Amino acid sequence: MDDYLNDMALFVEVVKANGFRHAAEAVGIPNSTLSRRISALEKSIGLRLLHRTTRKIELTEAGQLYFERCKRIVDEARLAHEQLGDMLAQPSGTLRVSLPVDFAVTYLAPLIVEFADMYPGISFDFDLTPRRVDLVSEPYDVAIRIGESGSSQLIARTLASLTPYLYASPRYLERAGEPGKPADLERHECLAILKAGTWTLHDGKRTATVPVRGRIALNSVGMIRRLASLDMGIVLLPQQVVADDLASGLLRPVLPSWHGSATPIYAITETRLLPAKTQRFIEFLQARLAR
Known part of the structure; x- marks a missing residue:
């Protein structure tokens, strides 16, 4: 969430806790910091949201309307965040990978079976020809290469070294x-x-x-x-x-x-911004090949 959405979420916590002290304990920030954040929120929107007393808080009329709006927005944002987490945990789609022929057949095959079992939503398109695929012009998500990291314009992540x-x-x-x-x-x-x-x-x-x-x-x-x-x-x-x-x-x-x-093994991608299916595959190989 951005800062404004974070402040909205803090405001919702203050109202639900009926005070700053319990809300501050719930979100893990000092009471004084929480009070300043809510004051800054009121100033930024030009509305007084709370009547403060030494013992309790009360919503103003504008504060009540704003609370209902904030709660809906915050709940929707949290739900979207949880759904995104589920998507990242269980990625899907077709993963297109270029692999060295012999290394794939003699060593990677059992690891690919294990990865496929972990992520049933992913299907696979493997290229095991000896040629070096062009990750810029061809639709491959990642290439596994042994001994050299490829063009400096590509992103190389070290998976392991084989001795x-x-x-x-x-x-x-x-x-x-x-x-x-x-x-x-x-x-x-x-x-x-x-x-x-x-x-x-x-x-x-x-x-x-x-x-x-x-x-x-x-x-x-x-x-x-x-x-x-x-x-x-x-x-x-x-x-x-x-x-x-x-x-x-x-x-x-x-x-x-x-x-x-020792001969290094690399995962080569065109970009650092990887879809979940590619990121999980690279992380899986890093963990297994490092054993």
């Missing part, structure tokens, strides 16, 4: 041997994204940059994960992406004290 670790199948390690230090990776089949020539690894104190080679290089995290589970080599991926394969025993950690550099 990659080394994994391989037990059968591959049985056949090729288990590396004991980062330099040993040079002798192994390493499944790399986009023909990466090196992996930079950290153990909290040291950093090692290791040349990696392999017969296969591709641009699909899902395919690399699958090939690793089929005994084709060592991968450097976030634990969240390979969680199912770890649980089933298809993959296991390699050099567990070493890890790659």
